[in-house]
Amino acid sequence: MPSDLTSAGLRDSILSLSLGSGAIIVVVLSAFLTWVLSKLVRGRAVWVIPFTVSPLISYSLYWLPFWMVADDLQARQWAVLFIIPWSIIGVGASGCVVILVRRLH
DSSP: OOOSSHHHHHHHHHHTHHHHHHHHHHHHHHHHHHHHHHOOOOOGGGGGHHHHHHHHHHHHHHHHHHHHHHHTHHHHHHHHHHHHHHHHHHHHHHHHHHHHHHOOO
């Protein structure tokens, strides 16, 4: 089994994410989940999706390596510097998806 598929390999891969590469992952996941959820939710409630999905994905992506191993030495100090920008870019992408889906219907 390749080392990247082990929990240590996955943890190291996530820890090696830069601000930009993490943002790309958040944008893709947020846009996809927003598209799926916007098919299920109608009306004005659809605008809640970008503001919940993207911050949840950003938070989870940042803390996932530390959930796998109970070692968060300085992680709390750096969390804001990653989670907030990732959330903002994810909300923007998800908002674009909501606008697109609403125009297509």
